[in-house]
Structures are given as C-alpha cells and as structure tokens.
C-alpha cells in the first residue's frame with residue numbers, strides 16, 4: 001500500500017472484508033452482498049465513533065440498495081463543514097468502485113468530474129482492482145472520500161470557494 | 175418562420191393603408207424594413223439541404239456523397255452505399271465521441287445512437303465539435319442539433335442517461351436490441367458499438383452489455399495527460415474482452431510519479447482526441463465496409479509518434495461470466511467457421527483463375543484465422559514495447575490485511591436497522 005498515509009492504512013485494515021462477488025443485477029447474490037456491505041458499514045461507523053472520528057452518515061435510498069444517500073463532514077480550523085453525499089452502485093460492481101458524489105461542490109474544484117464526482121488519486125483504482133471483491137462501500141469511503149476531504153476542504157475554505165454555514169448570512173450581505 | 179414573416183409583412187402593409195395619421199407612417203416603414211431584413215437572414219441561415227434518396231456517384235457540386243462514392247469507383251470499397259444500412263451506437267459524446275459522430279454523419283452512416291448524461295460546458299471548448307452557444311444544452315441534444323444540420327439523411331437517436339446505473343443500463347440494453355431500423359438483422363439492433371467514454375467504470379459497463387448481447391464493439395481512450403491514446407476491437411468470445419486482462423494503455427514515457435497532478439483531474443488536447451477519433455472511425459469504416467485490415471489494438475504515443483499494435487486472445491479465466499459463455503460458443507462454432515472460410519477461399523481461387531488478379535483485391539482475401547485450441551489461450555503477459563497495464567489483476571492470493579471476514583447470513587432488515595441506529599446519534 002504505497003502512497004497511503006499510515007492513518008488511512010491502519011483504519012482500512014480494521015474494516016471487515018467482504019466475500020461475495022455480486023452486483024445489483026445478480027438477484028439473491030446481491031442481497032447476500034448487501035448484508036456484507038451493511039456489516040462492514042456498521043463496523044466502520046462504530047469504529048469511527050469509538051475513536052471520536054465520526055465523519056459520515058450513509059443509508060440506502062432505495063429498497064434494492066443500489067442508490068445511497070447521506071452526509072459527510074470535515075473539521076477545519078475548528079469549524080465543521082458538512083456536505084451531501086450520494087452515489088449509485090454501478091452495474092459492474094464490485095469490479096468497479098462506486099463513484100462518490102458531493103453535488104454541492106460541483107464546479108467548485110478541479111479535483112472533481114462533472115456531476116460532483118470526486119477525482120480519486122492514482123492509488124485508489126489499482127488498490128480497488130487488486131482487492132475485488134473484498135472491498136465494499138465502507139472501504140471506498142475510507143480510501144476514497146476521507147483522503148479527498150482532508151486534501152480538498154482546507155484548500156476550498158482557504159481560497160474562499162466554500163464558506164462555513166455561520167458565515168454565509170453575513171458575507172452574502174457585503 | 176417563413177410563413178409567419180410573410181404574414182407580418184402583409185399586416186404591416188394593410189396597417190399602413192388604413193392609418194390616417196401620417197406621423198406614424200415613417201415608423202411603419204421602418205418596421206417593414208426590419209421584417210424584410212429578418213426574412214433575408216432567415217433564408218440565408220437555414221439553407222438546409224433536403225434528404226437524399228439514393229447515394230449518387232455523380233461528381234457535381236451539389237452531391238454530398240460524390241467524393242465518398244469515388245472510393246467505390248477507385249476500387250477501395252466494393253459497395254460504399256451499404257453505409258446507409260448500418261447502425262452505430264456511440265457511448266460518450268465528449269472529445270472523442272462527438273468527433274466520431276460527426277465523421278460518421280459526414281460519411282452518410284444510416285443510423286447513430288448517441289449516449290451521454292452530461293451537459294456542454296465552456297470548459298469543453300478546447301475540444302472539437304461543440305460550440306459556445308451550445309453551453310448548457312445536453313451533449314446529446316447539442317449533437318443532434320449540429321449533426322442533423324450537417325446531414326439530414328442520418329437517423330439520429332439520443333439517450334441522455336448514465337449507463338452505469340441499474341436503470342440507465344436497462345435502457346441502454348433495450349435500445350441496442352431495438353431492430354426497427356433493420357428488422358432483418360441477426361443479433362442485436364446495431365452493427366457496432368463505439369465506446370468513447372473517459373473512465374474505466376463506464377468501459378466495464380459497455381463490456382458487460384456487449385458480452386451479454388454478443389455485440390462487437392470498439393473501445394477508445396485518451397490518457398489523462400493527453401499525450402497518448404488507443405483504439406481496440408473487441409469481438410465477444412473471439413478476442414479478449416475488456417475484463418479478460420487489465421486495461422492496456424500506451425505509456426507516454428512520462429514517469430507517473432513525476433506527473434504533477436495537484437489541482438487537476440485530467441488534461442485534454444483537441445489534437446490527441448481528434449487523432450484518436452480519426453483512428454476509431456477509420457477502423458469502423460474498414461470493419462463495416464470490409465476493406466483493408468481492421469486493427470485489433472492500435473496505440474498512439476503523441477510524444478514519440480509511435481503507434482504500437484497487438485492482438486489479445488480471450489482469457490479462459492476471465493471474471494466476466496458472459497465472456498466465458500461467448501468463449502465457449504466461439505470454440506463450438508469452429509467447424510462452421512472453418513467450412514465457411516474454406517468455401518470463401520475456394521470461391522476466390524475460382525474467380526482469381528477467371529479474372530486477372532487486381533491489385534485492389536489484395537485485401538479482400540480473408541485470412542483463415544489462426545484458431546485458439548483451448549490450451550494456448552493465456553495471454554503471454556509479454557506486451558509490445560510501449561504498452562502497459564493500467565490496473566493490476568485482482569490478487570486472489572493477497573493475504574487479507576484483516577483476518578476478520580464478514581460472512582453472509584443474518585437478516586437484511588435487521589442490519590439496516592442497526593446502521594440507522596448508528597446513524598441516528
């Protein structure tokens with residue numbers, strides 16, 4: 001795991017791995033996979049809470065578990081910046097990772113594809129490919145979204161591209 | 175529009191006659207002049223050509239197909255007019271796909287199916303095809319607008335959707351199998367699918383659809399540093415599918431680690447994209463109209479002007495189930511294929527004996543393909559110089575970083591509740 005910071009690395013190793021290689025078009029096998037996804041997400045969320053590093057909420061937005069919605073946040077200079085988070089489980093999952101979207105930041109940073117899809121590092125896709133089908137949604141959040149927020153949010157705040165919600169009212173008047 | 179303007183001019187004329195106050199006359203005359211100017215502009219702006227029933231080889235200025243039909247006269251293509259029978263699906267109407275669509279439109283292709291979910295942005299203006307006044311339109315709508323003006327003979331279908339989602343994929347599949355354009359077609363409803371998307375995820379989806387439909391397709395790509403690209407022909411069961419081996423890309427010769435990626439996702443050049451679109455459509459024309467050699471893989475390294483080529487056999491251990499089915503069918507069909515090849519070779523030998531051999535016949539001889547015998551199908555792993563794998567293979571032997579593995583079982587609803595409980599506080 002070259003190119004990852006030690007913190008991400010140690011967190012990743014504590015998220016349970018998945019075993020079933022099934023995507024949304026695989027019927028009953030997908031339901032089994034979905035159970036594994038939930039277990040990994042439950043374990044990851046509990047772990048974050050116990051370490052006082054809670055940073056996202058995510059729930060299935062449809063009964064099939066193919067669309068997910070939630071929130072993620074990042075604390076910079078003691079202020080909390082929160083964003084909507086959403087993604088679809090692609091039909092070729094888990095061979096390909098879900099493309100994580102932060103729609104509110106669409107067009108605000110170069111490190112994003114259109115539609116608010118975050119631009120992952122060169123290290124993410126190879127690691128995902130190597131670990132198919134063991135990595136799931138929880139791993140994508142840990143390896144994809146967490147490092148992205150840590151790298152991009154400070155830049156976006158410092159450059160004034162995003163404002164803290166408490167500052168919005170006052171700054172919009174000036 | 176024309177009728178409306180005529181009406182307006184008539185109304186102004188009658189208004190002028192009926193009016194008693196002469197001080198208004200100058201104003202009415204001015205309005206009349208404006209209306210006439212609009213009518214002139216309108217006429218010059220929309221000189222759309224009407225549809226052409228048959229492709230003519232007649233060399234006159236007014237024939238849009240004369241230079242294409244000349245290919246037939248010169249003996250390069252046997253029957254150029256067949257192009258009107260073909261349907262091509264283009265997935266991704268970006269820097270490569272839009273240019274490929276324009277080329278096929280100008281060539282007089284029968285039907286184009288266009289897929290994209292994105293809108294035209296000013297940031298796309300460093301590429302070809304889209305115009306600044308189309309900013310904000312969906313790429314599919316903007317493409318249909320331009321393409322139908324260029325050549326009204328082409329039947330255009332546009333699909334504004336994301337093929338990687340479950341719903342988008344269903345629409346994608348059903349649109350490919352619709353045979354209303356050529357009801358007699360065997361297989362799917364299109365002759366070729368061109369993948370012009372910019373990411374691995376979408377390519378894997380096109381691969382999935384084409385493996386399931388037994389649909390021949392071509393893949394294209396431009397590197398994120400904009401200085402290399404490639405095209406690849408994929409015939410389910412016969413060639414490697416996109417999942418058989420990790421994606422192959424042309425090495426730009428730049429060390430990835432020295433590539434400065436901070437602050438940008440990808441670079442793009444109209445040149446590299448135009449070259450790749452040109453290579454893609456050239457291969458498409460050769461494949462559809464049966465002339466020349468159709469490339470299986472053709473790379474382009476812009477820094478060195480190096481064009482590596484290669485071929486890849488399917489991987490019997492491919493992770494894609496539909497690919498394995500197609501491989502089985504391909505092996506089973508070997509006797510039929512051999513018989514057809516022999517019959518064709520005999521026919522050609524016969525006609526060669528009757529007629530003196532023409533230089534332009536050279537490429538029409540079909541080479542009896544060199545069969546996979548079921549054992550020697552593993553890709554040797556030796557790639558031509560300058561081509562590298564973009565991603566590693568799933569490493570089955572990698573020791574899990576964590577011994578704890580979640581198993582199935584349990585109740586889905588209960589798990590959902592557990593996560594929601596955690597989410598609640």
Ligand SMILES: [Zn+2]
Pocket residue numbers: 414415416417418419488489492493494497498
């Ligand atoms: Zn395959």
